[in-house]
Amino acid sequence: MTPDSCEGCLRHAFLIAHLAPRIAGLLGSGNRRARGLLGLPEDDLIAAASGRRVQQALSFLDALDVELERDRLAEGGFLALCTHAPSYPARLRDLADPPAVLFGAGRPETVALLAEEPAVTVVGTRRASPYGTEVAYALGRGLGACGVPVVSGLALGIDGTAHRGCLDGGGVPVAVVAGGPDVVYPRRHRSLHERVRETGLVLSELPPGTAPYRWSFPARNRIMAGLARMTLVVEAADPSGSLITAEFAKDLGRCVAAVPGRVTSSLARGTNNLLKDGATPISGTEDVLDELFGVGVRPADGLRESGPAPSDPFLRAVLESAEGNDSVEGVAGQAGRGVAETRAALGRLEADGYLVRRDLGGWERAGC
Amino acid sequence: MLAAVATFTLEGVRPQEVTVEVDVRRGLPTFTLVGLADRAIRESRERVRAALLNSELYFPQKRLTVNLAPAHVRKAGPGFDLAIAVGLLAASGQVPVEQLERWALAGELSLSGQLRPVRGALNAALGARRAGYERLLVPEANAPEAALVAGIEVSAIPSLTRIADMLHGRWTPQAARPAVPDPAEPPPEAPDLADVHGQDDAKRALAIAAAGGHNVLMVGPPGAGKTMLARRLPGILPPPSFEEALEITQIHSAAGIANGRLATARPFRAPHHTISAQGLVGGGSRPMPGEITLAHRGVLFLDELPEFARSAVDALRQPLEEGRVEITRGQRMLDFPANAIVVAACNRCPCARPPDRCACTTLELARYQRRLSGPLVDRIDLVCQVEPVPAVELVDDSRESRSHSSDVRARVVAARRRQLARLAGTGVLCNSDMDARLTRRQVPLEADLAARLLAIRDRIRLSGRGHDRVLRVARTIADLEGREVLVERDIDEALSYRLDAWQRVAA
Numbered sequence: 007m008t009p010d011s012c013e014g015c016l017r018h019a020f021l022i023a024h025l026a027p028r029i030a031g032l033l034g035s036g037n038r039r040a041r042g043l044l045g046l047p048e049d050d051l052i053a054a055a056s057g058r059r060v061q062q063a064l065s066f067l068d069a070l071d072v073e074l075e076r077d078r079l080a081e082g083g084f085l086a087l088c089t090h091a092p093s094y095p096a097r098l099r100d101l102a103d104p105p106a107v108l109f110g111a112g113r114p115e116t117v118a119l120l121a122e123e124p125a126v127t128v129v130g131t132r133r134a135s136p137y138g139t140e141v142a143y144a145l146g147r148g149l150g151a152c153g154v155p156v157v158s159g160l161a162l163g164i165d166g167t168a169h170r171g172c173l174d175g176g177g178v179p180v181a182v183v184a185g186g187p188d189v190v191y192p193r194r195h196r197s198l199h200e201r202v203r204e205t206g207l208v209l210s211e212l213p214p215g216t217a218p219y220r221w222s223f224p225a226r227n228r229i230m231a232g233l234a235r236m237t238l239v240v241e242a243a244d245p246s247g248s249l250i251t252a253e254f255a256k257d258l259g260r261c262v263a264a265v266p267g268r269v270t271s272s273l274a275r276g277t278n279n280l281l282k283d284g285a286t287p288i289s290g291t292e293d294v295l296d297e298l299f300g301v302g303v304r305p306a307d308g309l310r311e312s313g314p315a316p317s318d319p320f321l322r323a324v325l326e327s328a329e330g331n332d333s334v335e336g337v338a339g340q341a342g343r344g345v346a347e348t349r350a351a352l353g354r355l356e357a358d359g360y361l362v363r364r365d366l367g368g369w370e371r372a373g374c
Numbered sequence: 375m376l377a378a379v380a381t382f383t384l385e386g387v388r389p390q391e392v393t394v395e396v397d398v399r400r401g402l403p404t405f406t407l408v409g410l411a412d413r414a415i416r417e418s419r420e421r422v423r424a425a426l427l428n429s430e431l432y433f434p435q436k437r438l439t440v441n442l443a444p445a446h447v448r449k450a451g452p453g454f455d456l457a458i459a460v461g462l463l464a465a466s467g468q469v470p471v472e473q474l475e476r477w478a479l480a481g482e483l484s485l486s487g488q489l490r491p492v493r494g495a496l497n498a499a500l501g502a503r504r505a506g507y508e509r510l511l512v513p514e515a516n517a518p519e520a521a522l523v524a525g526i527e528v529s530a531i532p533s534l535t536r537i538a539d540m541l542h543g544r545w546t547p548q549a550a551r552p553a554v555p556d557p558a559e560p561p562p563e564a565p566d567l568a569d570v571h572g573q574d575d576a577k578r579a580l581a582i583a584a585a586g587g588h589n590v591l592m593v594g595p596p597g598a599g600k601t602m603l604a605r606r607l608p609g610i611l612p613p614p615s616f617e618e619a620l621e622i623t624q625i626h627s628a629a630g631i632a633n634g635r636l637a638t639a640r641p642f643r644a645p646h647h648t649i650s651a652q653g654l655v656g657g658g659s660r661p662m663p664g665e666i667t668l669a670h671r672g673v674l675f676l677d678e679l680p681e682f683a684r685s686a687v688d689a690l691r692q693p694l695e696e697g698r699v700e701i702t703r704g705q706r707m708l709d710f711p712a713n714a715i716v717v718a719a720c721n722r723c724p725c726a727r728p729p730d731r732c733a734c735t736t737l738e739l740a741r742y743q744r745r746l747s748g749p750l751v752d753r754i755d756l757v758c759q760v761e762p763v764p765a766v767e768l769v770d771d772s773r774e775s776r777s778h779s780s781d782v783r784a785r786v787v788a789a790r791r792r793q794l795a796r797l798a799g800t801g802v803l804c805n806s807d808m809d810a811r812l813t814r815r816q817v818p819l820e821a822d823l824a825a826r827l828l829a830i831r832d833r834i835r836l837s838g839r840g841h842d843r844v845l846r847v848a849r850t851i852a853d854l855e856g857r858e859v860l861v862e863r864d865i866d867e868a869l870s871y872r873l874d875a876w877q878r879v880a881a
Contacts, residue, residue: 133735163736271733332729333761334575345574346851350863353870357830368729368759 015088019107045103085110105211111187112207124235125155129248130164138241143171148291150177179206185218231255242276324351377464380478381457382498386708387628389501396461401437409442412450429487453492456481469541478502479511487534489513499523518553553635564609572763579758585789586850587804589716594760600719608640609779641672647681651689669714679718680745691749789853
């Protein structure tokens, strides 16, 4: 694969990687957002970020052999698209500071798919509740099954779960990471990172091998917001990195959507506030598809695996009352038979795919 | 002069015969005790001296040597007092020795010469019978317990003077009456299942657990009644047979918690979650039975299972698999019986609030559930939920469909009888003890049922082990319902109790 990038852009990208620790020091721990910094031209960037070590940065640029780096990228099978490349995602050009080069690991044809299909960015908290996890998975799976690329950050919690859902739904995941595209972070997502590379694409504005920095997380959020037509926040506290992504999307004039959460839960404060500010409420894959393509244009079919409702009236009654009842006695009371029979019915409904069991007790209906 | 007297000590819960040899000869008046005796035994010299003098017997001012044989076994406790005293009497010619060869004795002395009860009298009686002694002499307080053993004469001895009289033929003790509970007297009131309002699901699970010997996990918030339910499990298990009761009494006698009578109820042990591995499975420099052994033939309740030390729960592996605990200390190896049904309880999540107010993240949940993995959870066959009963139902006594422990027990006994008949000759007594091979042989499924289960396996990601567990539980359900051939309902119900469903943890 020939890296599709010009010399100037590559120099810029490698300069940012070189200055990454300096940028981290510059921003300190308070204001973590490198607003506008990354878009500066070479000289200004050096002046702004390198401080007293201007000479060091300049000699780094002098020593940088772009041809050699290009060969190395090609050797590693990495993708490198600069802003001047025809296949550079057009939507990213809307950003005030589009990444000079987009490095990628995975299937190159995904780039073309991103141009054809409107993608959805699904983000959310790393400390997800079971509810958030479930919704993120279901949405990822639903969108994946309908051929909508799911962009996310490969972080713990909602991000990773959305990707997992997308992969399980047979879709194409696109991960935008804070380090180099080959750097697995967090470590726990090693296998997920691999799966995403196999079926989709892992993107980053930092060259392969670069470690993630605190500032590069909000920085990559702008890329996520830029790549997709819609940014969907599944569960977010306030403040939260996902809200930064939503803000970028709003600034770009893209659609911002959120999944409503419990008003008493601090984990849902961010998303509920987004909804108050006018974000599109999302309660399922269908809502996303309607928003992207227009109502009913692309139906979310092929998702429900369970067939028609069970024919046995008792089974139907148990199915109806299984959700929302924490205890088996409750289900039995509503369905009107003893616990042993109700247990048998629950076991049967689960075996037949109508119900899934929640982690420590309780059942809920399969599919979303 | 030399005399030898037989007595018994405890090796764990097993009786170990010890021969007390006493040598009395001329020399400087000394009193030496050899044979790996602990402090309590060495102190018995003082008790023996005072007891002899206070009983108006003669304490020889000679060179006295007492040896406890076998000399390599470490001995502990005050139970040797009586044997040493009687040995001294015999060796100094104060009592005839002929009968002592055929008798064994055990007891602690008070300074006045009265006899005090010892731990493990029942064990001593079993050991003495096996060793072929005709008569066992024990303190009065131990006699009813020791007399439970048939085939050996047990004599209750009040004091040292009486033993001397007895050996001289001047006094004959009455035969001790075994402490078998009077059939006319009703057994002590056990907690009844009917005391628990609602909770039909947990009651059903407990009935299945009792019928098949399955371990149970109860999930629910604090205060929902998990402990109350668990306490009622011994009452629905079949009453212990005489042999089982002897086993239970023997263990409790060795641990010093017996009430001096034959155990009529199965034990219920509920150790606190701060217990150590040693406390749970037994051990110590003088190995003592652990909670799992004290719960032998009964129920071990582990409330707040995730709070138990990992090492303690993991130590349950061997007892759960083999029904016994093996403890190696120095050169000795002891084994304790440890065959109990384990009932564990935990909350649904670390915050323990109802689902609609729970604020736990998936990470916290995953961490909580990870603490529930390991050998114990691998042996749990049934999970049930215990939700708080609505207040209306708590005060409402009109819905009197509540079943009493005695009714449930009758069904459990019938189910056990079916199992015994089916499993005859396999060495296994109940469904939960069947291994994988036996399960597949003993739980044959009709072709369409087998095909259905096979189809389900993939959908719900049932492991091989999980599959066998479902079969075993289904077998027990069928036994409880009085069916010899499994029907679909049994499998369905068993599926709903399985644990591995929530073992897949979202990261």
